[in-house]
Amino acid sequence: MSGEQPITVTVNGEPRTAPTEPRMLLADFLRHELGLTGTHVGCEQGVCGACTVLVDGELVRSCLLFAVQADGAAVETVESLGTREALHPIQEAFREHHALQCGFCTPGFLMAAKALLDAEPDPTEAEIRDHLRGNICRCTGYTGIVAAVRAAAQQLAQEGDRGR
Amino acid sequence: MAADSAPHVGRRRLRVEDPRLLTGGGRFVDDVELPGMLHAAFVRSPHPHARILGIDTEAALALDGVHAVVTGADLAEVVQPFVSALERPEVRTLVRDVLTTDRVRHVGEAVAVVVASSRYLAEDGCDLVAVDWAPTPAVADPLAAMTPDAPQVDPDAPGNLVADIRLESGDVEGCFAGADHVFAKRLHAQRHWGAPLENDGVLASYVPATDELTMWCTTQTPHATQSLVADALGMPSAQVRVIAHDMGGGFGARARTSVEEAIVPAVSRLLGRPVKWIADRSETLAAGVHAKEMVVDLSVAVTNGRLTAMRADVISDAGAYSLFPFTSLVDAISAPAAMPGIYVPEALAYRTRSVLTNKSWSGPYRGIGQGVSQVVRELLVDEVARELEVDPIELRVRNMATGDGPHRTHTGFVYDGGSYVQALRAVQERMDYAGLRDEQRRRRAAGEEPYLGIGVGAYVEFSGWSGELGRAHGYPSDYYDSASVTVEPDGSVMVTTGAQSHGQSHETTLAQVAADALGVAPDEVTVREGDTATSVWGMGTWASRTAVIYGGAIMRAAGDVRGRMALLAGHMLECSPDDVEMRDGRVWVAGSPDAAIAFADVAGFAYFGTAMAGHAGTGGGRPGELDVALTSTRPYSPPQVFSNGAIGVVATVDPGTGVVAVERVAFVEDCGTMLNPMVVDGQIAGSVGQAIGAALFEELSYGDDGAFLSPTLQDYLLPTALDMPALDIGHLVSPSPVTEGGIKGMGEVGMVCGPAAIACAVADALAPLGVRIDRMPLDPDGVLDAIRRARD
Ligand code: FES
Ligand code: FES
Numbered sequence: 001m002s003g004e005q006p007i008t009v010t011v012n013g014e015p016r017t018a019p020t021e022p023r024m025l026l027a028d029f030l031r032h033e034l035g036l037t038g039t040h041v042g043c044e045q046g047v048c049g050a051c052t053v054l055v056d057g058e059l060v061r062s063c064l065l066f067a068v069q070a071d072g073a074a075v076e077t078v079e080s081l082g083t084r085e086a087l088h089p090i091q092e093a094f095r096e097h098h099a100l101q102c103g104f105c106t107p108g109f110l111m112a113a114k115a116l117l118d119a120e121p122d123p124t125e126a127e128i129r130d131h132l133r134g135n136i137c138r139c140t141g142y143t144g145i146v147a148a149v150r151a152a153a154q155q156l157a158q159e160g161d162r163g164r
Numbered sequence: 165m166a167a168d169s170a171p172h173v174g175r176r177r178l179r180v181e182d183p184r185l186l187t188g189g190g191r192f193v194d195d196v197e198l199p200g201m202l203h204a205a206f207v208r209s210p211h212p213h214a215r216i217l218g219i220d221t222e223a224a225l226a227l228d229g230v231h232a233v234v235t236g237a238d239l240a241e242v243v244q245p246f247v248s249a250l251e252r253p254e255v256r257t258l259v260r261d262v263l264t265t266d267r268v269r270h271v272g273e274a275v276a277v278v279v280a281s282s283r284y285l286a287e288d289g290c291d292l293v294a295v296d297w298a299p300t301p302a303v304a305d306p307l308a309a310m311t312p313d314a315p316q317v318d319p320d321a322p323g324n325l326v327a328d329i330r331l332e333s334g335d336v337e338g339c340f341a342g343a344d345h346v347f348a349k350r351l352h353a354q355r356h357w358g359a360p361l362e363n364d365g366v367l368a369s370y371v372p373a374t375d376e377l378t379m380w381c382t383t384q385t386p387h388a389t390q391s392l393v394a395d396a397l398g399m400p401s402a403q404v405r406v407i408a409h410d411m412g413g414g415f416g417a418r419a420r421t422s423v424e425e426a427i428v429p430a431v432s433r434l435l436g437r438p439v440k441w442i443a444d445r446s447e448t449l450a451a452g453v454h455a456k457e458m459v460v461d462l463s464v465a466v467t468n469g470r471l472t473a474m475r476a477d478v479i480s481d482a483g484a485y486s487l488f489p490f491t492s493l494v495d496a497i498s499a500p501a502a503m504p505g506i507y508v509p510e511a512l513a514y515r516t517r518s519v520l521t522n523k524s525w526s527g528p529y530r531g532i533g534q535g536v537s538q539v540v541r542e543l544l545v546d547e548v549a550r551e552l553e554v555d556p557i558e559l560r561v562r563n564m565a566t567g568d569g570p571h572r573t574h575t576g577f578v579y580d581g582g583s584y585v586q587a588l589r590a591v592q593e594r595m596d597y598a599g600l601r602d603e604q605r606r607r608r609a610a611g612e613e614p615y616l617g618i619g620v621g622a623y624v625e626f627s628g629w630s631g632e633l634g635r636a637h638g639y640p641s642d643y644y645d646s647a648s649v650t651v652e653p654d655g656s657v658m659v660t661t662g663a664q665s666h667g668q669s670h671e672t673t674l675a676q677v678a679a680d681a682l683g684v685a686p687d688e689v690t691v692r693e694g695d696t697a698t699s700v701w702g703m704g705t706w707a708s709r710t711a712v713i714y715g716g717a718i719m720r721a722a723g724d725v726r727g728r729m730a731l732l733a734g735h736m737l738e739c740s741p742d743d744v745e746m747r748d749g750r751v752w753v754a755g756s757p758d759a760a761i762a763f764a765d766v767a768g769f770a771y772f773g774t775a776m777a778g779h780a781g782t783g784g785g786r787p788g789e790l791d792v793a794l795t796s797t798r799p800y801s802p803p804q805v806f807s808n809g810a811i812g813v814v815a816t817v818d819p820g821t822g823v824v825a826v827e828r829v830a831f832v833e834d835c836g837t838m839l840n841p842m843v844v845d846g847q848i849a850g851s852v853g854q855a856i857g858a859a860l861f862e863e864l865s866y867g868d869d870g871a872f873l874s875p876t877l878q879d880y881l882l883p884t885a886l887d888m889p890a891l892d893i894g895h896l897v898s899p900s901p902v903t904e905g906g907i908k909g910m911g912e913v914g915m916v917c918g919p920a921a922i923a924c925a926v927a928d929a930l931a932p933l934g935v936r937i938d939r940m941p942l943d944p945d946g947v948l949d950a951i952r953r954a955r956d
Contacts, residue, residue, distance in 0.1 A: 021284065023284065024284070028283075031194070031195075032197075035197075036188070037188065037190075037192075037194070037195040038187070038188015038189070038190075039188070040192070040361075040362070040412070041194070041363075042361045042362065042363065042412070042445070043363075043445040043876070043877050044444055044445060045445055045876045045877055045878065047876065047877035047878055048361060048445075048877060048882075050361060077188070078186075078187065078188040079187070079188045081186075081187070082186075082187065083187060084183040084184070084187055084189070087183065087186060087187070091186040091187070094182070094186055095178055095179065095182040095183075095186060096178065098179070098842050098843070098845070098846045100179075100182060100185055100186070101413075101667030101668070101669070101846060101850060102185075102360075102361070102362070102410070102411060102412050102413045102666050102667035103181065103182075103185030103186070103190050103410065103412075103667070104190070104192065104360075104361045104362045104410075104411075104412025104413065105361050105412075106185055106186060107188055110186070128885070129885040129886050129888075130886065132884075132885045133884040133885055133886045134884075135884075135885075136361060136877070136882050136884060137361070137853075138358075138359060138360060138361045138412075138413050138415070138850075138854070138882065139361075139413055139667045139846075139850045140846060140849060140850050140853070141849035141850045141851070141852050141853025141854075141883075141888050141891070141914075142849075142853060142883075142884075142885040142888045143849040143853075143888065143891055144846065144849065145885065146885060
């Protein structure tokens with residue numbers, strides 16, 4: 001393909017290099033070049049938040065960023081959280097509070113929740129709702145999601161106390 | 165009772181689906197990649213109505229990486245058109261070429277497919293396809309479409325009429341003539357839709373060497389799609405495999421076979437290579453299955469405070485084509501059928517028409533028919549209450565079916581009973597209705613803004629859609645739905661069904677059903693669906709049918725298998741099969757639980773005459789008459805079954821800005837035997853969320869000229885976490901007397917009663933201004949417009 005150039009992105013802690021067209025979206029790069037299909041695409045219009053990932057610790061919509069813009073950056077996707085055997089506390093809380101139905105929006109919500117709790121370990125319900133307003137869930141009515149983020153905050157705080 | 169002990173039905177069990185979905189391990193269509201796969205993109209019409217004079221594909225074909233450009237002419241020979249028909253004299257049979265050759269009928273209709281080595285190049289190719297259009301006049305408004313000079317959308321539907329159906333039952337004339345009062349209103353319900361978060365997609369792989377087609381697609385009906393696509397392509401069904409593993413929502417919008425589900429496989433077959441198409445959001449919005457756009461006139465006769473008769477006239481906007489295979493009558497038939505709702509008038513008449521316009525086709529969205537009927541009826545009931553100065557709850561209670569026994573409606577439904585009045589009273593209490601009315605009076609007296617409004621409603625939801633319920637609606641056909649249950653040699657259990665789970669948690673809840681029916685732990689049960697090669701046949705998941713139908717089919721199949729396990733165990737335990745008990749993975753002679761053997765050992769005995777390694781066995785020697793298959797497939801087609809409940813909404817309305825905020829929702833539902841209360845609550849919360857969008861802002865807008873005005877999610881607004889109120893849920897349990905296990909379906913609840921209760925709350929808040937609600941949605945413009953009209 002014309003105009004391809006290799007870029008290197010540290011994805012979930014691992015440097016990954018792949019030839020990339022300048023117009024390739026970060027979402028497509030993650031999903032189709034690197035095979036990390038946990039990041040979903042619901043609109044490519046920057047509205048739904050399904051494609052949310054962290055780039056150098058910042059929440060971004062990977063459908064609004066070209067992959068070349070992430071050259072040299074560190075990207076975190078849902079695959080960086082827990083595993084089936086050892087879920088991350090946020091994932092655990094999502095399961096416990098039935099915060100997902102079809103699961104299509106879930107990776108975006110998990111990353112958005114992680115960014116929130118990294119920045120604000122004890123958010124109020126209003127802060128949680130406000131922070132998550134950029135992510136659309138068509139299935140759950142958000143009730144379980146908001147409850148899960150609150151519970152995850154408490155769990156992470158407890159773990160932090162124990163770690164201290 | 166130990167947490168892992170039966171019964172498992174009724175327990176809050178965490179979801180089996182979650183670990184994969186939480187870790188990015190879901191298997192959605194676009195996650196599947198095949199060797200040699202090509203990518204498709206569609207050239208779509210910018211015009212609402214136009215003739216196609218020519219399509220020049222040369223420049224696109226010259227582009228490096230483009231493999232093919234396929235037009236309707238290329239497919240005409242290889243794909244049969246879709247025929248949407250209902251065997252009723254009042255309904256016209258309409259035919260749709262899957263890819264048009266001569267004319268487009270709505271913005272977003274596909275005219276060509278570009279296939280390239282990447283999606284990016286396929287889209288480049290689309291830009292290079294030159295279509296010579298001759299635009300013709302279009303009609304977007306269903307009432308305008310019925311006028312004599314309106315542009316004709318389909319030559320087979322003169323007057324743009326797909327169907328015109330009338331029904332009359334009881335002495336309607338007499339009731340109206342003798343009524344103390346007659347109340348009437350017209351409601352315009354806006355076009356909106358399910359809007360699943362995952363866009364539509366099809367990956368088709370036709371393998372010439374084996375003449376087999378495998379397709380992954382976003383469908384709620386894998387088996388029906390298998391049959392319909394095979395038929396369209398002229399292939400035996402058995403050579404076609406349809407897979408829909410995980411899917412990002414459906415809500416009815418995928419209870420259909422899309423044209424793309426026929427086009428993409430046909431293209432794969434032409435090219436002999438796998439072809440993937442993933443819709444972008446604009447084409448999903450412009451060409452998806454829209455819903456619920458109706459103009460409904462309802463009048464009621466009231467005598468002595470009783471609703472004695474109803475007369476309804478429904479005009480339902482079909483869009484440009486009759487949906488395949490359910491036709492454009494999904495809302496048109498259900499809305500008048502559901503018009504009585506929870507009420508018991510002495511007489512009822514309706515007329516319903518389905519009208520073509522130059523918009524995308526329409527079909528199911530959660531709460532088909534029922535939701536819009538509920539809006540117009542409940543708004544009107546509140547207007548009656550206001551006029552007669554009766555409390556709206558008391559007026560409802562006075563006019564409701566009690567739920568004590570079966571009730572037959574004038575429209576052909578047979579309600580199986582439930583907690584109809586209790587549910588409404590329970591909501592009244594939960595929301596502190598009396599306290600709210602006091603608060604409202606205080607605020608009104610003080611002139612406080614925003615205004616406070618209260619909306620209440622009771623509902624029945626039709627569920628378990630089988631042939632019987634379908635026929636009661638006026639859909640003259642039967643359905644086949646089945647489940648299979650197999651005990652494997654190690655005692656684990658495989659369940660397959662013809663359903664398709666896209667958020668409804670079947671892997672979790674149906675395992676609970678099978679576990680109880682067999683006497684094993686749910687963790688021993690694997691539920692497989694969404695793959696026609698591995699699952700038994702069924703009509704899929706829509707219309708709140710899965711729990712009732714497939715739950716019942718599983719109980720029946722598991723009953724067969726359990727009986728055979730008892731035969732084997734009777735031999736092993738040297739007792740009569742009738743004395744064998746099974747629970748929690750153990751099998752024993754009644755009265756001697758201490759001498760139990762393992763369920764797995766009985767399974768091993770069935771397969772090998774001895775238990776599998778490591779278990780105590782009998783050393784072989786299974787008698788010939790015990791050569792039984794530990795598997796059974798059973799269909800189930802239940803009688804009509806209805807869940808019920810009630811809702812209370814507290815909302816505020818700012819008369820200056822027109823902004824409505826839903827502050828609180830109280831919900832009491834009764835779906836009979838609950839499989840898993842956590843999942844039931846999830847369905848309530850999700851459907852209430854959708855009700856807020858439906859009532860307050862979701863709208864697929866078209867200009868009068870047919871221009872499509874909602875191509876992005878910035879135009880088509882979906883509710884966010886900020887829009888969702890506090891939700892208080894209560895349950896009543898009235899098991900159905902007519903279904904297996906007493907199960908009733910409840911997947912649509914909030915979309916059955918929610919938009920109505922929200923609209924009632926807004927009307928209540930604005931009642932002192934003399935405002936009447938006759939248009940949805942109640943977005944700021946809509947609310948301000950209603951206030952303005954009341955003032956003028
Ligand atoms: S896909 Fe990026 S915001 Fe929707
Ligand atoms: S769980 Fe389906 S969109 Fe959120």
